[in-house]
Amino acid sequence: MDLKELYREVILDHNRSPRNFGRLDPADASAAGRNPLCGDVLDLTLRMDGDRLTDLRFEGQGCAISMASASLMGEAVKGRRRDEIERLYADVHALLTGGESVDAQQLGKLAALGGVAEFPARVKCASLCWHTLNAALAQKHAPVTTE
Amino acid sequence: MNASPAVLSPPYDVARVRADFPILARSIHGKPLVYLDSAASSQRPLAVLRAVEHYETTLHANVHRGVHSLSQWATEAYERSRETVRRFINARSSREIVFVRGTTEAINLVANSWGRGHLTAGDEVLITHLEHHANIVPWQMVCAATGARLRAAPVTAAGELDLDAFRQLLSARTRLIAVAHVSNALGTVLPVQEIARIAHAQGIPVLLDGAQAVPHAAVDVRALDCDFYAFSGHKVYGPTGIGVLYGRESLLAAMPPWQGGGEMILSVSIEASTYNELPWKFEAGTPNISGAIGLGAALEYVESLGREAIAAHEHGLLELASQSLAALPGVRLVGTAAGKAAVVSFTMKGIHPHDIGTILDSEGIAIRTGHHCAMPIMQFYGLPATARASFGCYNDTQDVERLIQGVRKVRELFG
Numbered sequence: 001m002d003l004k005e006l007y008r009e010v011i012l013d014h015n016r017s018p019r020n021f022g023r024l025d026p027a028d029a030s031a032a033g034r035n036p037l038c039g040d041v042l043d044l045t046l047r048m049d050g051d052r053l054t055d056l057r058f059e060g061q062g063c064a065i066s067m068a069s070a071s072l073m074g075e076a077v078k079g080r081r082r083d084e085i086e087r088l089y090a091d092v093h094a095l096l097t098g099g100e101s102v103d104a105q106q107l108g109k110l111a112a113l114g115g116v117a118e119f120p121a122r123v124k125c126a127s128l129c130w131h132t133l134n135a136a137l138a139q140k141h142a143p144v145t146t147e
Numbered sequence: 148m149n150a151s152p153a154v155l156s157p158p159y160d161v162a163r164v165r166a167d168f169p170i171l172a173r174s175i176h177g178k179p180l181v182y183l184d185s186a187a188s189s190q191r192p193l194a195v196l197r198a199v200e201h202y203e204t205t206l207h208a209n210v211h212r213g214v215h216s217l218s219q220w221a222t223e224a225y226e227r228s229r230e231t232v233r234r235f236i237n238a239r240s241s242r243e244i245v246f247v248r249g250t251t252e253a254i255n256l257v258a259n260s261w262g263r264g265h266l267t268a269g270d271e272v273l274i275t276h277l278e279h280h281a282n283i284v285p286w287q288m289v290c291a292a293t294g295a296r297l298r299a300a301p302v303t304a305a306g307e308l309d310l311d312a313f314r315q316l317l318s319a320r321t322r323l324i325a326v327a328h329v330s331n332a333l334g335t336v337l338p339v340q341e342i343a344r345i346a347h348a349q350g351i352p353v354l355l356d357g358a359q360a361v362p363h364a365a366v367d368v369r370a371l372d373c374d375f376y377a378f379s380g381h382k383v384y385g386p387t388g389i390g391v392l393y394g395r396e397s398l399l400a401a402m403p404p405w406q407g408g409g410e411m412i413l414s415v416s417i418e419a420s421t422y423n424e425l426p427w428k429f430e431a432g433t434p435n436i437s438g439a440i441g442l443g444a445a446l447e448y449v450e451s452l453g454r455e456a457i458a459a460h461e462h463g464l465l466e467l468a469s470q471s472l473a474a475l476p477g478v479r480l481v482g483t484a485a486g487k488a489a490v491v492s493f494t495m496k497g498i499h500p501h502d503i504g505t506i507l508d509s510e511g512i513a514i515r516t517g518h519h520c521a522m523p524i525m526q527f528y529g530l531p532a533t534a535r536a537s538f539g540c541y542n543d544t545q546d547v548e549r550l551i552q553g554v555r556k557v558r559e560l561f562g
Contacts, residue, residue, distance in 0.1 A: 039518050039531035063499035
């Protein structure tokens, strides 16, 4: 159990100064993520251009892992298409749960979350933002098909 | 002070107490365990483990059901534990001692049995702002069912009950007062005798949630003059899944059963049933027999150490931990009531409690982090969570020193 693996400098930095922190108004989609056990709160707002996520902001409070994960996620998904985000999420999920080996190259900075796999109690902290993003994208999906 | 040695009680031998708890010998992540989460669940001494083992290996059968010897012995052991509980909290009669799963079930029993029979639209149940969810949600549910209203008395910034505001919240419609004896999130000891006095002057019954009080102080339900008292076995060195509802006999006798089934009946026909006497009227189904026996052994163990001695020992640790933590830069104590049990809740500037918890865990130190199932009091302080260290009879000053070192390490890591 290596704390330095969990709290890498990138994580501490993104926790201290989270990127894309705030709220988009107006937004094309939004979702609230709650981790009732921890009291973590995450509110995500998105702008979309067709299938492409053009901008996002998050706000809320939580532990260093949940804040850094949301910050890193924002940087990683901005400008990407829905299907790319889905693939990225699958890779992040595998990374967090220590499942199959993941191509660190694909993940870029998100690979900094690799230490989480050794701390099962903290996986939910790191994945809260991704669940919230999925919820926001799903919400956006429905109106898109009817417009 | 110049206290004469003659009046000092013998020193509390914490090393000997620690030796009674096998789990304390283990390591976590290669470091000796420092267990500071007794407010969530305490550890169990050998005396409890052996009592349960003795029962399971030599006495087990169903209780109150058989003419065979094992069933009689199991019944005797189970009922002896009830008598131990009665003595421990100084109830008048063992008919006032109902075995339940824990504090939560005890409160739900009162909410459902007493509450549904006594509350009507417009009535009020008065709690406080620092209750555990187990003393909030059952009342919300029974209020929703009956049209009664749940009111909560505020606390001060120190985490003490605002007694004046409490008095003002009492109305002609107040039907029950349900308050914690000791706050699980903050450690505040509430003025429950005063509350009972105020309540009874208006003829209002009082339920005390004693989950956090029973491990730390002598509880005498007659001296407290409460009408219901609820506590859990696993917070007082007993097994999980067993707890106690004390109820004043006149109240329990008038209450309908909550759950129906075996044990709680005298006779059953398809048309109707005759309910059993107290306390079995409230013990439907085969009870947690080994749990009750373990609880009896736990209470006897606590008596053997001396409740005043435990309280004094824990108070020393609480003082040491509070002063040491408060002296660290960026550490804020949450809940600074004048009267506290062995709980110290704190936050660190810029560091979330979960990160504190993970880093301390890597040092072998177990604390609780989160909202402690007391979200309203967290909201009162504007905090999503706190870190909470809580002490039991087996903790020593070295545990406190390791905690302080651990908190220093958290600060180093986060810079």
